[in-house]
Amino acid sequence: MATWTPSTIDGELGGSFRGELLLPTSPGYDAARRIWNGAVDRRPACIARCVGVADVSAAVGFAREHDLEIAVRGGGHNVAGTAVCDDGLVVDLSAMRAVWVDLAGRTAWVQGGALWGDVDRETQAHGLATTGGIIGHTGVAGLTLGGGLGFLVRKHGLAVDNLLATEVVTADGSLLRASADEHPDLFWALRGGGGNFGVVTSFRFALHPVGPTVLAGPVFWAADDTADVLCFYRDFAAEAPDELGSVVRLGTVPPLPDIPEHLHWRPAVSIACCYAGAVEAGEHAVRALRRFGTPIVDLLAPTPYADFQGGLDDTVPHGWHYYWKATSLPELSDDVITVIADHAFDAGSPLSYAAMFHLGGAVARVPREGTAYAGRDVAHHIVIDAVWLPDESGERAAPEAAWARRFLEALQPHRAGGVYVNFLDADDDSGRVREAYGDQYSRLAEVKARYDPDNVFHHNKNIQPREAGPAG
Ligand SMILES: Cc1cc2nc3c(=O)[nH]c(=O)nc-3n(C[C@H](O)[C@H](O)[C@H](O)COP(=O)(O)OP(=O)(O)OC[C@H]3O[C@@H](n4cnc5c(N)ncnc54)[C@H](O)[C@@H]3O)c2cc1C
Numbered sequence: 001m002a003t004w005t006p007s008t009i010d011g012e013l014g015g016s017f018r019g020e021l022l023l024p025t026s027p028g029y030d031a032a033r034r035i036w037n038g039a040v041d042r043r044p045a046c047i048a049r050c051v052g053v054a055d056v057s058a059a060v061g062f063a064r065e066h067d068l069e070i071a072v073r074g075g076g077h078n079v080a081g082t083a084v085c086d087d088g089l090v091v092d093l094s095a096m097r098a099v100w101v102d103l104a105g106r107t108a109w110v111q112g113g114a115l116w117g118d119v120d121r122e123t124q125a126h127g128l129a130t131t132g133g134i135i136g137h138t139g140v141a142g143l144t145l146g147g148g149l150g151f152l153v154r155k156h157g158l159a160v161d162n163l164l165a166t167e168v169v170t171a172d173g174s175l176l177r178a179s180a181d182e183h184p185d186l187f188w189a190l191r192g193g194g195g196n197f198g199v200v201t202s203f204r205f206a207l208h209p210v211g212p213t214v215l216a217g218p219v220f221w222a223a224d225d226t227a228d229v230l231c232f233y234r235d236f237a238a239e240a241p242d243e244l245g246s247v248v249r250l251g252t253v254p255p256l257p258d259i260p261e262h263l264h265w266r267p268a269v270s271i272a273c274c275y276a277g278a279v280e281a282g283e284h285a286v287r288a289l290r291r292f293g294t295p296i297v298d299l300l301a302p303t304p305y306a307d308f309q310g311g312l313d314d315t316v317p318h319g320w321h322y323y324w325k326a327t328s329l330p331e332l333s334d335d336v337i338t339v340i341a342d343h344a345f346d347a348g349s350p351l352s353y354a355a356m357f358h359l360g361g362a363v364a365r366v367p368r369e370g371t372a373y374a375g376r377d378v379a380h381h382i383v384i385d386a387v388w389l390p391d392e393s394g395e396r397a398a399p400e401a402a403w404a405r406r407f408l409e410a411l412q413p414h415r416a417g418g419v420y421v422n423f424l425d426a427d428d429d430s431g432r433v434r435e436a437y438g439d440q441y442s443r444l445a446e447v448k449a450r451y452d453p454d455n456v457f458h459h460n461k462n463i464q465p466r467e468a469g470p471a472g
Helices: 006-013 029-033 053-065 116-124 140-146 184-190 223-238 279-291 305-310 334-343 390-414 427-451
Strands: 020-022 046-049 070-073 089-092 099-102 107-111 163-169 175-179 199-206 213-222 244-252 267-275 301-304 321-329 353-358 380-388
Touching (some): 006 020, 053 163, 053 199, 099 116, 175 184, 184 427, 213 305, 223 267
Parallel strands (some): 046 089
Antiparallel strands (some): 099 107, 163 175, 163 199, 213 267
């Protein structure tokens, strides 16, 4: 095994690399190693900021040759911080954010470092969209490779259900195209199996007409009304048309410009909806919701889809400290509603909250074995987000994390097992990767053994390789 020093990196990798190589002594190194979760503080030996596929291949090859740990950074948004590693090489795709829309074919090629805000902006220029996350600064790559939830899931499926092809640099540095026709086993695994199989340099998505104006926004009720609101929501969501996507948020009212100041930071439950169809039909679909109980503020209105998608970006900024716990829920039973109402507002920090994504519709119609994403029968994914400011770490970190763990523990007897892999945190969640995949895990382990037998890509929600048949 060749050894390395900063001058080896500059000399050997630098000779063929078009992007930027950031070493601990480089200006910009500290900014480049930072990710969304400010609690993650790792110092890689080198951050290889790639500008193309050849850079990615060279960086992977160099790291392998010199036995350097590899981390892959897409949007840098994973709470567990797997986009950066200590003492290794970060394959950083943050300079590869291009989006090309093929209007005639209604598809888009998206580079592996793009954010959902990039995709929404380019596709909405043509009145098109695909399912993406609910925060614009989340990365396309990590979100898609784990499944991909968003407001369009019920109508258009998960992000992976819209994936038509990918280009992947595998562990041996070669570039493969994976689609239904090329390396179908790899394509199956990439649709839910995370970053285990290589570095995806671009994704091709199917697009759909959406908006550009949609009926969308949140309705808020006081926290005391939570149990009643969730009982109502259980039936409302179960009967919702596929066009209606919704996410429940339990926390304090964020200080958004559209919300009267006297309501800011007040504990509240909100249901945000987006109707992926005609605004008038949307008005009909949300009528009962808006009339339920006594909302403290109702922001549901015809809104440009791209604006709605970016509307919550400032509520979860880069650099705050985050710790998550999550689980899938088969249904909102009375017991689950009681646990949620009892725990959601027990956090010490006004920044902490829980979010619950409604699924079903098109997600549930894809056969379970069709993709590696395992939660086809899940009705709701809940994620409990403990949040505090960097300078509050001393007093807040432990109690906020304990709140998230207590909340999950209380849900434990009422859940059927299963968790969305993209909501798993580090350390105490590392044992839950098998839970995320259930009986899909062994097939994923076989594909892993074909494409990454040495587990080069293990700085992730790791799937261990298991010997299997030849590549497809
Ligand atoms: C505020 C916030 C909101 C979120 N909202 C949603 C949501 O609405 N829907 C949803 O489904 N999820 C959501 N998530 C979870 C999100 O899906 C994950 O955090 C996801 O990992 C983010 O992807 P990324 O590329 O930004 O992450 P990164 O941290 O860059 O990457 C995470 C992992 O993905 C892999 N990876 C990244 N890029 C590549 C690549 N190009 N090729 C191969 N592997 C790669 C690597 O293993 C890496 O360690 C949200 C997360 C946050 C923090």
